[in-house]
Amino acid sequence: xxxxxxxxxxxxxxxxxxxxxxxxxxxxxxxxxxxxxxxxxxxxxxxxxxxxxxxxxxxxxxxxxxxxxxxxxxxxxxxxxxxxxxxxxxxxxxxxxxxxxxxxxxxxxxxxxxxxxxxxxxxxxxxxxxxxxxxxxxxxxxxxxxxxxxxxxxxxxxxxxxxxxxxxxxxxxxxxxxxxxxxxxxxxxxxxxxxxxxxxxxxxxxxxxxxxxxxxxxxxxxxxxxxxxxxxxxxxxxxxxxxxxxxxxxxxxxxxxxxxxxxxxxxxxxxxxxxxxxxxxxxxxxxxxxxxxxxxxxxxxxxxxxxxxxxxxxxxxxxxxxxxxxxxxxxxxxx
Amino acid sequence: xxxxxxxxxxxxxxxxxxxxxxxxxxxxxxxxxxxxxxxxxxxxxxxxxxxxxxxxxxxxxxxxxxxxxxxxxxxxxxxxxxxxxxxxxxxxxxxxxxxxxxxxxxxxxxxxxxxxxxxxxxxxxxxxxxxxxxxxxxxxxxxxxxxxxxxxxxxxxxxxxxxxxxxxxxxxxxxxxxxxxxxxxxxxxxxxxxxxxxxxxxxxxxxxxxxxxxxxxxxxxxxxxxxxxxxxxxxxxxxxxxxxxxxxxxxxxxxxxxxxxxxxxxxxxxxxxxxxxxxxxxxxxxxxxxxxxxxxxxxxxxxxxxxxxxxxxxxxxxxxxxxxxxxxxxxxxxx
Numbered sequence: 001x002x003x004x005x006x007x008x009x010x011x012x013x014x015x016x017x018x019x020x021x022x023x024x025x026x027x028x029x030x031x032x033x034x035x036x037x038x039x040x041x042x043x044x045x046x047x048x049x050x051x052x053x054x055x056x057x058x059x060x061x062x063x064x065x066x067x068x069x070x071x072x073x074x075x076x077x078x079x080x081x082x083x084x085x086x087x088x089x090x091x092x093x094x095x096x097x098x099x100x101x102x103x104x105x106x107x108x109x110x111x112x113x114x115x116x117x118x119x120x121x122x123x124x125x126x127x128x129x130x131x132x133x134x135x136x137x138x139x140x141x142x143x144x145x146x147x148x149x150x151x152x153x154x155x156x157x158x159x160x161x162x163x164x165x166x167x168x169x170x171x172x173x174x175x176x177x178x179x180x181x182x183x184x185x186x187x188x189x190x191x192x193x194x195x196x197x198x199x200x201x202x203x204x205x206x207x208x209x210x211x212x213x214x215x216x217x218x219x220x221x222x223x224x225x226x227x228x229x230x231x232x233x234x235x236x237x238x239x240x241x242x243x244x245x246x247x248x249x250x251x252x253x254x255x256x257x258x259x260x261x262x263x264x265x266x267x268x269x270x271x272x273x274x275x276x277x278x279x280x281x282x283x284x285x286x287x288x289x290x291x292x293x294x295x296x297x298x299x300x301x302x303x304x305x306x307x308x309x310x311x312x313x314x315x316x317x318x319x320x321x322x323x324x325x326x327x328x329x330x331x332x333x334x335x
Numbered sequence: 336x337x338x339x340x341x342x343x344x345x346x347x348x349x350x351x352x353x354x355x356x357x358x359x360x361x362x363x364x365x366x367x368x369x370x371x372x373x374x375x376x377x378x379x380x381x382x383x384x385x386x387x388x389x390x391x392x393x394x395x396x397x398x399x400x401x402x403x404x405x406x407x408x409x410x411x412x413x414x415x416x417x418x419x420x421x422x423x424x425x426x427x428x429x430x431x432x433x434x435x436x437x438x439x440x441x442x443x444x445x446x447x448x449x450x451x452x453x454x455x456x457x458x459x460x461x462x463x464x465x466x467x468x469x470x471x472x473x474x475x476x477x478x479x480x481x482x483x484x485x486x487x488x489x490x491x492x493x494x495x496x497x498x499x500x501x502x503x504x505x506x507x508x509x510x511x512x513x514x515x516x517x518x519x520x521x522x523x524x525x526x527x528x529x530x531x532x533x534x535x536x537x538x539x540x541x542x543x544x545x546x547x548x549x550x551x552x553x554x555x556x557x558x559x560x561x562x563x564x565x566x567x568x569x570x571x572x573x574x575x576x577x578x579x580x581x582x583x584x585x586x587x588x589x590x591x592x593x594x595x596x597x598x599x600x601x602x603x604x605x606x607x608x609x610x611x612x613x614x615x616x617x618x619x620x621x622x623x624x625x626x627x628x629x630x631x632x633x634x635x636x637x638x639x640x641x642x643x644x645x646x647x648x649x650x651x652x653x654x655x656x657x658x659x660x661x662x663x664x665x666x667x668x669x670x
Contacts, residue, residue, distance in 0.1 A: 069518070070518075103514075130575070131579070144519075144520060144521040145521050145522050178560055178567070183405070185560070186480050186558075187479075187480050189560075208564075209564040209567025209568035209569075209570070209571060210567045212572075213572060214571065214575070223521075225512075225521040226560070226564055228544070229543075229544040229561055229565055230568045231544065232513070232544025232545045233544035233545065233547055233569055233572075234544075234568055234572045236545030237547075237548060237573060238576065239545070244466070
C-alpha cells in the first residue's frame with residue numbers, strides 16, 4: 001500500500017510531518033510518498049535515523065500556508081496538496097494524508113478527484129472520543145450550506161464507514177438538532193428528519209449538542225456549518241477549563257501539590273478527548289481516500305493519521321460507501 | 336419594583352423557587368408575586384423562616400412540565416407562565432422570572448406580550464462567563480430559522496443590553512461563523528456580515544466557536560439553532576471532562592489525595608462558568624421583561640435570576656433597546 005503524505009502541511013511543516021511519516025512507515029509496513037519541496041524535505045529526512053522503510057520524495061515546489069484563503073491557494077498549481085491528490089487520481093498512491101490547510105485540501109481534492117457517483121457533496125467527518133468509544137460527526141465544515149438530501153447522504157456514508165472501518169454493526173445515526181422530539185429544529189433538520197426516518201440507516205432521531213460526547217449515537221449527522229461550530233466550541237471549552245484551572249491552581253501551594261499528584265491520571269483522562277489519538281478527519285464521498293489531520297499535529301498524530309488512512313484502504317471503506325450509496329439511491333429512486 | 340416569579344418552574348418546583356424568591360426579596364428589596372398553585376406554594380412558604388419582605392401569592396391552577404411540548408402546553412390557559420406574563424401585560428408586575436420550560440416561556444410570553452415595535456423576532460440571550468468577563472450570546476434557541484436582518488436586530492438589542500445593564504461602552508459585536516474572514520460562513524452569515532458591517536454597532540467580524548469563552552467579543556450574534564447547539568455542546572463537554580476526570584482519579588489513591596487538595600480551587604475556577612452566577616437567559620425585544628433561569632437552578636440561582644430581572648428594570652434596559660432599535664431603523668430605512 002502506498003500513502004502520499006503532504007510534507008509541507010501542519011503548523012510545524014516538514015520537521016513534524018517527515019518524522020511522523022517515518023514512524024508510520026516503520027510501524028505499519030506502508031510505502032510513503034513524501035510530497036513537498038525536495039530540498040527541505042530531504043534535509044529533514046537526513047536528520048532522522050536511517051530506516052529500511054520504503055520512502056520516496058515527490059517534488060512539489062509550492063506550499064499552501066495554514067491561513068491562506070481560496071483566492072490565494074487555488075492559483076498554486078504545483079502545491080504539495082495539488083501534487084498529492086494528483087498522485088491519488090493517477091493511481092500512484094492509495095491514499096493522501098495532509099495536516100495542512102483544511103479548506104485547501106477539501107477544495108483541491110474535490111476538484112482533482114471529484115465526487116463518488118451518487119454523492120452530491122463529499123463531506124468532512126471526524127471521529128470524536130465519547131465516554132463510550134468513538135462517534136463520527138459528519139459534516140464538520142466541508143459544506144456550510146446543506147439540503148435535507150445531503151444530510152441523508154452523510155448518514156449513509158457515515159454508516160458505511162463505521163461498519164467497514166470500525167466494525168460497528170448497524171450503527172445508531174442521530175441528527176444534530178435542538179430538542180429531541182421530531183418537531184424540534186430548524187427547517188433543514190425538520191425535513192432531514194423525515195428523509196432519515198425512511199433511509200436505510202438505524203435512525204435514532206434528534207440528538208442535542210450535549211450528546212456529542214455522550215456516546216448516544218455512533219454517527220451524528222449535521223450540516224457543515226453547525227458541525228464546525230460544535231467542534232470549535234468544544235475545543236474552546238476544553239482550553240478555557242484548562243486555563244481557568246491552571247490560573248486558580250497556581251495561586252495555591254496545596255493545590256499545586258494536588259495537581260502534581262493527579263497529573264498522570266488527568267492526562268490519561270484527557271488523552272481520550274485528544275485528536276492525536278484518532279488521527280484526523282476523513283473526506284467521505286470522494287473518488288479517493290483523503291485524511292486531514294489537525295494542524296497542530298505532532299509526529300505521533302501524523303503517524304496516527306497515516307494509520308487511519310491505511311485502515312481506510314485495507315478495510316475497503318470506499319467500496320462499502322459506493323455500495324451503500326448505490327443501494328440507498330435505488331431504494332428511494334435517487335438520493 | 337414588583338417581580339412575578341413562576342413558582343411552579345424548574346426541575347425541583349416550588350421547593351426551590353419559593354426559597355430563592357424569598358432570598359431575593361430579603362436581599363434586593365423587591366416585592367415578589369409568587370405565581371402558582373396556591374396550596375402548594377403556601378405550604379413551601381410556611382416551611383421557610385418568616386420574612387418581612389412583601390410577598391403575594393397569585394393563584395395559577397395549572398403547571399407546565401419541563402418536558403411538555405407546544406401541543407400540550409398551549410392548551411393550558413391558566414398555567415403559572417400564562418398568569419405570570421399576563422401580570423406583566425396588565426402592569427401588575429415589572430418583570431417575570433421563570434426557571435420553567437424554556438419553549439413554553441418563549442412561546443407564551445411572545446403571544447401574551449408581543450414584540451417591541453421594530454423587532455421581528457424577540458430573541459433569547461444568555462450571559463456566558465468568559466476568561467475576561469461576561470459575553471452575551473444571542474440567540475440561544477428562540478428562533479431556529481433566522482434571516483440576515485434578524486441577526487442585525489439581535490446585534491442592536493445585544494449592544495443596548497450590554498451598554499445599559501452592564502455599563503459596557505460600545506461593546507464589540509461578533510458574528511458566530513466558521514472562519515474569521517468575511518467570505519467564510521453559510522449563506523445566512525455571509526449576508527448578515529454585510530448588514531452588520533453597515534449597522535450602528537461596533538462590528539468586529541466573524542468569530543469562531545472557540546471564541547465563545549475567550550472574551551474576544553462582548554456580544555456574539557447567532558441564529559437560534561446554532562446558538563443552542565453551541566451552548567449545549569459546551570455543557571456536554573464540561574460534563575464529559577468532569578466525568579472522565581472523576582473516572583480516572585478514583586482509580587488511584589495519590590490522585591484522590593491530589594483532588595482533595597485541589598478541590599477548593601477547582602470549584603472556584605469552574606464557578607466562573609456556572610450559570611447560577613449570571614442568573615439566566617433574557618428575552619430581548621419583547622414588550623415586557625422576561626428572564627428564564629436554568630431548569631436545574633438551586634435557590635441561589637433563582638435568587639440571582641431575580642437580581643438579573645431587577646437590574647434589567649432598574650437600568651431601563653427596555654427603553655434603551657426601544658431607542659436603539661428605532662434609531663437603527665431610521666438610519667437604514669427600516670431594519
